[in-house]
Amino acid sequence: GVKESHQMTIFRIIAAILHLGNLKIQGERDGEVCSISSEDEHLSSFCSLLGVEHNQMQHWLCHRK
Numbered sequence: 258g259v260k261e262s263h264q265m266t267i268f269r270i271i272a273a274i275l276h277l278g279n280l281k282i283q284g285e286r287d288g289e290v291c292s293i294s295s296e297d298e299h300l301s302s303f304c305s306l307l308g309v310e311h312n313q314m315q316h317w318l319c320h321r322k
Contacts, residue, residue: 273306282319291319 259267279299284291293300293315304311 269306273303276300276303276306280318293318 276299280293280297280303281299282291282293295311295315300315301311303309304314
């Protein structure tokens with residue numbers, strides 16, 4: 258009973274969440290700092306599915322503020 262356009266939106270969000278779970282986050286300095294490779298294919302897929310900027314998402318996934 259869900260419209261096809263809504264189904265595609267739901268599937269896009271679920272796919273993005275699954276890609277987010279596959280990100281490789283490298284910890285540095287005893288866990289004080291972390292980083293994500295700019296060439297991580299899962300980050301690229303996540304950003305394209307949700308329409309967010311790659312650099313901004315890479316930054317904010319590693320910073321608390």
